[in-house]
Amino acid sequence: MAKRSYTKTPMRELAPEIRNRSFSEVALGYSLEEGQLEASRCLQCKNAPCIQNCPVMIDIPGFIKHIEVGDLKSAHEVLSKYTNLPAICGRVCPQEKQCEMTCRLGRSKKFEPVAIGNLERLVADWACQQPIEMISNSKDKGKVAIIGSGPSGLTAAGDLAKLGYDVTIFEALHVPGGVLTYGIPEFRLPKKIVEKEIEIITAQGVTIETNVVVGKTITMEEIQAEFAACYLSVGAGAPNFMNLPGTSLNGVYSSSEYLTRINLMKAYDFPNYDTPVLTSKNVVVIGGGNVAMDAARSAKRLGAKNVAVIYRRSKEELPARKEEYEHSVEEGINYHWQTNPVEYINDGTGKLKAIKCVKIKLGEADESGRRRPIVIPNSEFIITADTAIEAIGQGANRVLLDTFPDLRLNRWGYIEANRETGETNIPGIFAGGDIVTGAATVILAMGAGKVAATQIDSYIQNQKVHV
Amino acid sequence: MFKIVERRELNSIEFEIFVEAPRIAQKAQAGQFVILRIDHNGERIPLTVVDTEPDKGLVRLIFQVIGKSTAALAKLQTGDSLSDLVGPLGKATEIENYGTVLLVGGGVGIAALFPIIKALKAVGNKVITILGAKNKELLILADECRKYSDELYLMTDDGTLGQKGLVTDAMKFVFAKEKIDTAWAVGPSPMMKFSTLAAKKAGVPIYVSLNPIMVDGTGMCGGCRVTVDKKIKFACVDGPEFLGAGVDWDDFSNRMKQYRDEEQIADTIYKGGMPNGKA
Numbered sequence: 025m026a027k028r029s030y031t032k033t034p035m036r037e038l039a040p041e042i043r044n045r046s047f048s049e050v051a052l053g054y055s056l057e058e059g060q061l062e063a064s065r066c067l068q069c070k071n072a073p074c075i076q077n078c079p080v081m082i083d084i085p086g087f088i089k090h091i092e093v094g095d096l097k098s099a100h101e102v103l104s105k106y107t108n109l110p111a112i113c114g115r116v117c118p119q120e121k122q123c124e125m126t127c128r129l130g131r132s133k134k135f136e137p138v139a140i141g142n143l144e145r146l147v148a149d150w151a152c153q154q155p156i157e158m159i160s161n162s163k164d165k166g167k168v169a170i171i172g173s174g175p176s177g178l179t180a181a182g183d184l185a186k187l188g189y190d191v192t193i194f195e196a197l198h199v200p201g202g203v204l205t206y207g208i209p210e211f212r213l214p215k216k217i218v219e220k221e222i223e224i225i226t227a228q229g230v231t232i233e234t235n236v237v238v239g240k241t242i243t244m245e246e247i248q249a250e251f252a253a254c255y256l257s258v259g260a261g262a263p264n265f266m267n268l269p270g271t272s273l274n275g276v277y278s279s280s281e282y283l284t285r286i287n288l289m290k291a292y293d294f295p296n297y298d299t300p301v302l303t304s305k306n307v308v309v310i311g312g313g314n315v316a317m318d319a320a321r322s323a324k325r326l327g328a329k330n331v332a333v334i335y336r337r338s339k340e341e342l343p344a345r346k347e348e349y350e351h352s353v354e355e356g357i358n359y360h361w362q363t364n365p366v367e368y369i370n371d372g373t374g375k376l377k378a379i380k381c382v383k384i385k386l387g388e389a390d391e392s393g394r395r396r397p398i399v400i401p402n403s404e405f406i407i408t409a410d411t412a413i414e415a416i417g418q419g420a421n422r423v424l425l426d427t428f429p430d431l432r433l434n435r436w437g438y439i440e441a442n443r444e445t446g447e448t449n450i451p452g453i454f455a456g457g458d459i460v461t462g463a464a465t466v467i468l469a470m471g472a473g474k475v476a477a478t479q480i481d482s483y484i485q486n487q488k489v490h491v
Numbered sequence: 492m493f494k495i496v497e498r499r500e501l502n503s504i505e506f507e508i509f510v511e512a513p514r515i516a517q518k519a520q521a522g523q524f525v526i527l528r529i530d531h532n533g534e535r536i537p538l539t540v541v542d543t544e545p546d547k548g549l550v551r552l553i554f555q556v557i558g559k560s561t562a563a564l565a566k567l568q569t570g571d572s573l574s575d576l577v578g579p580l581g582k583a584t585e586i587e588n589y590g591t592v593l594l595v596g597g598g599v600g601i602a603a604l605f606p607i608i609k610a611l612k613a614v615g616n617k618v619i620t621i622l623g624a625k626n627k628e629l630l631i632l633a634d635e636c637r638k639y640s641d642e643l644y645l646m647t648d649d650g651t652l653g654q655k656g657l658v659t660d661a662m663k664f665v666f667a668k669e670k671i672d673t674a675w676a677v678g679p680s681p682m683m684k685f686s687t688l689a690a691k692k693a694g695v696p697i698y699v700s701l702n703p704i705m706v707d708g709t710g711m712c713g714g715c716r717v718t719v720d721k722k723i724k725f726a727c728v729d730g731p732e733f734l735g736a737g738v739d740w741d742d743f744s745n746r747m748k749q750y751r752d753e754e755q756i757a758d759t760i761y762k763g764g765m766p767n768g769k770a
Contacts, residue, residue, distance in 0.1 A: 196577065196707070196709050197577075197707060198528055198535075198574070198575040198577070206707075206711075234575070235575050235576060235577040236514070236577070237577060237578070237580065237709055240518065240578065240579055240580060241514050241515065241518060241577070241578065241579070242514060242518075261709075261710070261711040262710050262711065262713075263711070263712065263713040265713065265716075265723055267723065271716075271723060272716060272717075272718055272723075272739075272742045272745070272746060273745075274745065274746065274748065274749040277714075278712060278713040278714075280711055280712045280713060281706060281712035281713055281714040284706055284707060284711070284712050285706060285712075289534065289535070289706070290532075294753065294757075295753075295756055295757045295760055296532065297532045297534075298532055298533050298534040298559060298560055298757060299534040299535070299706075300750045300753035300754070300757070302749075302750075302753075374745035374748065421709065421710050421711060422710065422728065423709050423710055423728060
């Protein structure tokens with residue numbers, strides 16, 4: 025065997041100056057040869073630490089071994105045992121903080137870890153090219169309702185269908201996918217990939233009903249009467265605002281609205297699609313997570329001349345994935361570190377003209393381990409902006425929760441559910457994903473979905489024993 | 492898909508459709524709205540539920556043609572289908588026996604006012620209704636509103652029907668002769684604003700139904716935010732009804748203008764013209 029490369033096999037990407045004008049996907053994927061080369065770097069560890077650090081515990085060395093010999097079909101069979109959404113995970117998982125962080129190869133100083141995410145994507149993209157196989161799982165173990173068709177709900181649905189349940193997912197929007205559809209932009213996660221992986225799940229017998237707002241269109245009482253169990257995976261979709269003066273000026277957006285217009289409603293293709301989004305010269309995004317990067321890079325692609333991200337801490341504390349940050353810099357996004365907005369300034373006609381900001385110094389670390397931001401007196405300055413996007417996180421959406429007062433919530437308004445089992449205070453009602461944890465990652469939501477599926481299965485089987 | 496089983500032209504700009512949506516027909520209450528999408532490329536359009544026929548599974552909607560999307564909606568015929576319809580959304584009107592209530596509707600807002608009139612009458616209120624429009628042709632639902640009203644006043648800008656004048660003129664008249672316990676106003680934002688001022692003068696609490704620009708309608712995007720009592724509220728989940736006295740009307744009117752340029756582009760292209768260099 026050839027000597028292992030010290031570095032990961034690079035993935036081809038669109039050039040920054042091309043991609044920052046297009047919503048086409050940035051990363052182009054591995055060829056089979058590139059994948060085999062990368063797969064050959066895997067040490068095939070026994071007790072592989074990468075498996076332990078994966079929220080859905082994929083047999084990583086197992087699927088990589090098949091890639092090495094060019095057998096993508098077998099690799100896919102391994103992956104399918106653990107994840108219903110591999111093409112999505114391969115693209116949006118924070119691998120550098122999970123599987124790849126513990127990779128033994130990467131732990132030796134000279135080597136980069138195996139590019140596990142890229143390999144997963146290779147296999148999943150191959151699978152997406154194959155004809156979809158209709159699987160007639162038996163549906164006789166009982167009826168389960170899943171509220172919300174994001175990554176957590178889809179994962180639970182896929183697993184429960186495989187176990188023999190009759191699963192119905194209720195989705196409030198007109199397209200399934202949750203944050204995968206309305207939140208993550210096309211250039212990072214093409215919607216045709218999301219559609220394909222959802223089709224693979226429905227081909228296993230899962231029914232998805234869109235345009236149903238549980239709590240409004242149908243009530244939780246009706247769900248409880250019709251289904252043996254229910255999994256609440258509605259996400260944390262209620263935007264926070266900083267409540268600065270001028271928040272209602274035209275041009276000030278929540279990241280949720282901005283990204284929903286662009287991703288779900290395809291506003292980047294206005295007027296071919298009917299939903300508009302403001303196209304602006306100077307865009308400022310407030311926040312430092314992946315959502316902020318997504319909004320900033322989208323604004324650039326919509327034609328903004330200057331796009332800046334303002335973040336109240338320093339680059340070292342940026343919560344976004346490194347890869348997203350680096351891509352954004354390559355695409356011409358500017359950063360104002362240790363900066364906070366204090367006021368949106370009116371142009372006199374009700375539109376945003378500029379943002380008044382202050383500089384921040386960082387104090388002692390707080391309980392989250394991050395240094396506390398302190399405003400520097402008399403540090404005010406102005407940034408010109410005709411669009412501002414607040415990407416400062418989400419809270420619990422109340423639409424369902426308000427109609428279900430028996431369900432116990434925690435002090436932040438999220439559902440109180442056992443993290444190990446997904447159980448809530450109401451028998452037969454399970455919950456997971458962002459509506460339990462607060463905004464987190466796709467893969468953690470998927471992990472919660474897997475747990476819920478197993479627990480719902482044992483709950484229903486136990487009920488049957490006792491009846 | 493949601494089938495249109497009946498369609499009527501109320502006048503040159505206002506249309507009525509009955510859409511098959513059994514679940515929504517079962518659940519919708521006065522004051523609530525739905526969001527529809529005409530087709531794959533369509534935007535999400537919020538419309539108040541005017542009425543329901545739960546046994547037939549029908550939802551009645553009335554809209555006015557104001558831009559591209561509503562123009563396209565007006566072109567649909569009986570037998571055509573909407574690709575999406577979701578609801579009922581928003582909080583229902585708080586219906587109780589207040590005593591004597593005043594209901595004020597303007598333009599296409601009368602369609603949203605009608606279910607409130609009906610529900611308030613059903614629980615025993617004395618209902619006084621004022622309806623206003625530009626002219627006789629555009630004044631909709633007068634006969635149906637009359638059925639559920641103890642008194643009905645019609646106002647037109649040009650005097651072609653009822654009295655010539657504004658709804659606020661009729662409000663002053665009613666306030667002078669009658670003790671009103673609670674009032675509602677639904678219509679264009681200037682009309683709701685001035686109705687609020689008139690009610691305030693008379694010391695009567697008045698609810699208004701706000702219809703800001705909206706996307707998902709479930710509290711997810713925050714696009715429909717309105718300033719009420721100096722706080723940010725989302726019209727889709729905290730409303731659509733608010734006490735008019737707390738509403739920041741300048742703010743509300745301003746946010747309605749957010750996409751004026753874009754709306755014009757879409758409309759021009761739809762009518763077969765070229766966008767005026769803006770696209």
